[in-house]
Amino acid sequence: MNDVIEWLKINGNLKIIDAPLDVELEIxxxxxxxxxxxxxxxxxxxHPINKAKNITYDIPVLMNIFANKALTxxxxxxxxxxxxxxxxxxxxMKPPKGFMEKIKIIPELFALKNVxxxxxxxxxxxxxxxxxxxxxxxxxxxxxKTWEEDGGPFITMGQVYTQSLDGSMQNLGMYRLQQYDKNHxxxxxxxxxxxxxxxxxxxxxxxxxxxxIGIGGDPLYIWCGQAPMPHGMFEMLLYGFVRGKNAQLVKSxxxxxxxxxxxxxxIEGFVDPSKMHIEGPFGDHTGxxxxxxPYPIMEVETITMKTKPVFQATVVGKPPLEDKYMxxxxxxxxxxxxxxxxxxxxxxxxxxxxVFHNLILGKMKTLYKGHAQxxxxxxxxxxxxxxxxxxxxxxxxxxxxxxxxxxxxxILNRLDPKKILITQGIxxxxxxxxxxxxxxxxxxxxxxxxMVVENIETPLKDEVLLEKMQEIDGNIxxxxxxxxxxxxPICLISVHKTQSIQNIITKLKPLKEHIKVLVIxxxxxxxxxxxxxxxxxxxxxxxxxxxxxxxxxxxxxxxxKSQLDGFTREWPGDTFCTKDVLDNLQAKGLIDINDAFIKxxxxxxxxx
Ligand SMILES: Cc1cc2nc3c(=O)[nH]c(=O)nc-3n(C[C@H](O)[C@H](O)[C@H](O)COP(=O)(O)O)c2cc1C
Numbered sequence: 001m002n003d004v005i006e007w008l009k010i011n012g013n014l015k016i017i018d019a020p021l022d023v024e025l026e027i028x029x030x031x032x033x034x035x036x037x038x039x040x041x042x043x044x045x046x047h048p049i050n051k052a053k054n055i056t057y058d059i060p061v062l063m064n065i066f067a068n069k070a071l072t073x074x075x076x077x078x079x080x081x082x083x084x085x086x087x088x089x090x091x092x093m094k095p096p097k098g099f100m101e102k103i104k105i106i107p108e109l110f111a112l113k114n115v116x117x118x119x120x121x122x123x124x125x126x127x128x129x130x131x132x133x134x135x136x137x138x139x140x141x142x143x144x145k146t147w148e149e150d151g152g153p154f155i156t157m158g159q160v161y162t163q164s165l166d167g168s169m170q171n172l173g174m175y176r177l178q179q180y181d182k183n184h185x186x187x188x189x190x191x192x193x194x195x196x197x198x199x200x201x202x203x204x205x206x207x208x209x210x211x212x213i214g215i216g217g218d219p220l221y222i223w224c225g226q227a228p229m230p231h232g233m234f235e236m237l238l239y240g241f242v243r244g245k246n247a248q249l250v251k252s253x254x255x256x257x258x259x260x261x262x263x264x265x266x267i268e269g270f271v272d273p274s275k276m277h278i279e280g281p282f283g284d285h286t287g288x289x290x291x292x293x294p295y296p297i298m299e300v301e302t303i304t305m306k307t308k309p310v311f312q313a314t315v316v317g318k319p320p321l322e323d324k325y326m327x328x329x330x331x332x333x334x335x336x337x338x339x340x341x342x343x344x345x346x347x348x349x350x351x352x353x354x355v356f357h358n359l360i361l362g363k364m365k366t367l368y369k370g371h372a373q374x375x376x377x378x379x380x381x382x383x384x385x386x387x388x389x390x391x392x393x394x395x396x397x398x399x400x401x402x403x404x405x406x407x408x409x410x411i412l413n414r415l416d417p418k419k420i421l422i423t424q425g426i427x428x429x430x431x432x433x434x435x436x437x438x439x440x441x442x443x444x445x446x447x448x449x450x451m452v453v454e455n456i457e458t459p460l461k462d463e464v465l466l467e468k469m470q471e472i473d474g475n476i477x478x479x480x481x482x483x484x485x486x487x488x489p490i491c492l493i494s495v496h497k498t499q500s501i502q503n504i505i506t507k508l509k510p511l512k513e514h515i516k517v518l519v520i521x522x523x524x525x526x527x528x529x530x531x532x533x534x535x536x537x538x539x540x541x542x543x544x545x546x547x548x549x550x551x552x553x554x555x556x557x558x559x560x561k562s563q564l565d566g567f568t569r570e571w572p573g574d575t576f577c578t579k580d581v582l583d584n585l586q587a588k589g590l591i592d593i594n595d596a597f598i599k600x601x602x603x604x605x606x607x608x
Contacts, residue, residue, distance in 0.1 A: 002310060004062070008042050012065075014043070017044065017045050018047060019588065019590060020049045023061070024145040025146070025578055025581045027045050027144055028147075028313075028315045029578070030045075030585060031063040031314075032315045033582075033593055034064055034067075034591075035064045035320065035322050036601050040064060042062070042067045044060055044061070044063075045060060045062075045142075047060075048061050050142075057140070057141070061313055062311070062313070063312075063322075066219070066329075068325060072326070080333050085336075087333065087337065091336055091337070113246075114241075114245050115240040115246070116237065116246060117239070118248055123250060126265070126304055126306060127304040128305065129307060130253060136300045136301075138181070138182055138300065144313050144315075146282075147283035147575050148578050149289060150280075150281060150289075151281050153179045154177060154282060156313050156314045158175065159172055159217075160173045160213055160225070161213070161252075162199075163210070163257055172234065173193055174225035175189045183299060186277055190429035194232075197231065203274075207273070209296075210252075210268075211255075211257070212268045213266065213267040215263060215267075216265060221260055221263065223326055224236065227333070228383055228384035242333075252266065252268045253304060254268045255268060255270070264305060264310050266303065266304040266305065267303050268302050270299055271296045271298045276294035277297040278293070283317050284316055285319075285321070286432070288574060290572065291432075291572055317575040318602050338382075341378050344366070345364050348360055348363070349401035351404075353536040354535065357384075357427075357428045358390060358539035358540055359389070359390045360385075361394065361401045363395070363398055364393055372393035372444070376393070379391055380423075389440070390442075390443045390444075391445070393447060398410050408483060409483060411447045412483050412486035412490070414449060415445065415487070415488045416449070419446040419449065420445050420554075423444070424440065424441060424442060425440075434543045441546060451487065462481055465479055465481070472511075473504055478494040479493045479494075482531065489516055490517045491518050491519070492519045493521075494521050495522065496522075497522055499564060501559055504520065509552055516553055517555075518553055520559055521534065527606075538556060542558055546565070579604055582604070
């Protein structure tokens with residue numbers, strides 16, 4: 001990482017913050033604000049402290065390495081599209097015919113030898129210092145507590161290396177790790193993830209599961225850890241493919257797991273599958289807290305490190321954050337891997353304010369009736385793509401998927417209730433909207449066809465329509481119409497919720513000549529003038545089976561759910577910054593934000 005720091009100074013406009021800052025809230029808040037800026041930079045905190053525990057750390061904290069697209073591309077050493085092209089070529093490789101073709105293929109095959117990780121003998125730089133079990137103390141690491149209501153400090157950029165019970169499969173996954181005390185960590189590998197599958201094997205066999213966690217080293221390791229590789233494929237193969245050189249691995253000191261020799265810090269240990277421990281809450285990348293749940297717990301056997309280690313961390317919360325840029329690279333690189341199951345897929349885009357699994361836009365070459373539906377089912381059935389809650393497909397003539405204005409107009413001009421598919425499937429373990437965990441509503445919208453014919457019958461001005469609505473229900477507080485130029489304008493209303501929104505929708509049905517698409521949000525903590533955060537809120541909060549009505553207009557209930565809706569799970573809160581911490585950082589000149597910025601990104605609660 002010290003090499004990475006030098007590299008970032010030259011290539012990444014690294015900002016070095018020497019002021020002593022607390023690992024609880026202060027450092028995470030600075031990083032959170034920074035990465036939301038248009039010109040966001042990576043940050044090095046050279047003096048992390050912990051005021052509550054009275055600790056001064058001698059390990060600096062490096063954050064926001066993936067601070068923007070340009071830097072992400074530099075970390076890869078090439079544009080992610082170039083990596084994708086390489087994968088595409090590989091997937092399409094055919095056995096050579098004749099001598100000349102054989103010759104041509106040699107360099108490609110030769111390059112492939114770099115893919116396989118190399119297991120080295122002896123120790124790596126990551127094992128220059130070896131701390132025995134008796135001296136293990138996780139408090140010596142500057143582990144961050146990001147949000148006020150987090151259950152404790154969490155390692156947020158841990159590379160979690162595991163292997164199957166028979167040792168035939170290795171895995172690298174990026175999972176958060178809660179620090180409980182000096183030598184115990186919570187393993188938040190969700191039920192659908194590879195390490196959890198391995199854990200099941202150890203549990204059935206009644207054996208302790210070895211785990212080794214790496215922190216730092218080549219930034220590409222952590223990107224590989226979050227990449228949705230198919231089950232059974234070691235992410236270090238992807239590393240070798242992208243870097244064009246083999247990952248160099250060394251054996252952990254206390255178990256048989258191999259880890260990159262150049263990571264900065266290594267935490268080795270065992271998970272006893274007969275024990276679970278409450279993990280969380282944790283303010284997650286959905287922008288909501290994930291609630292307390294039992295997860296496996298690891299007892300640390302040893303910590304090893306370089307002589308001058310650097311602690312790498314990230315902040316998750318409301319978008320946009322560092323995972324936007326990591327996700328962008330993932331999205332580009334995995335396009336060719338989606339094509340075998342959806343050959344006519346031209347492109348796809350997972351906007352970060354849809355927190356990836358809540359919204360996907362797909363562009364396709366439509367060849368037959370039901371083609372888009374075929375894609376929806378394919379996506380909902382494969383790997384981590386199956387977590388996607390809402391999928392919208394457009395035809396090849398559609399504008400760029402990232403052009404929010406143009407693509408929304410295109411979609412609204414083709415939105416037809418008859419082409420809306422609502423079904424059920426598996427959902428991300430972090431989803432809070434469904435009536436039960438892990439299974440919930442899926443929405444697929446087929447906009448691959450022609451423009452719809454019907455316009456809104458009688459459009460009204462915002463204030464006139466609001467008045468009509470308020471005559472029906474006084475809890476409707478604000479109204480703003482978007483995309484009036486399209487066939488399906490969106491009428492957004494905010495409400496003071498005292499009843500099920502389904503009641504309000506039913507009462508508004510007589511206004512059908514003035515409404516095509518009605519979206520309802522709570523007044524509290526939503527600003528009807530901020531479409532970026534509104535999209536984030538609505539796709540997070542809805543379960544399509546419960547919250548969408550198709551007739552006589554499309555209505556979407558994006559409000560928080562409660563017993564008023566017959567919702568019996570706990571509804572989590574938003575991740576909000578701590579006001580005093582923001583004020584203090586602002587006073588010290590460590591951040592520079594104004595009210596508009598705070599409101600735009602929902603940094604603090606509001607109810608105006
Ligand atoms: C910043 C960030 C944090 C993440 N935290 C977790 C987590 O705590 N638990 C989890 O299961 N997945 C988490 N993920 C997603 C996994 O890293 C991702 O699904 C990965 O593909 C899992 O690897 P696996 O399929 O080998 O298990 C996170 C991703 C990112 C970008």
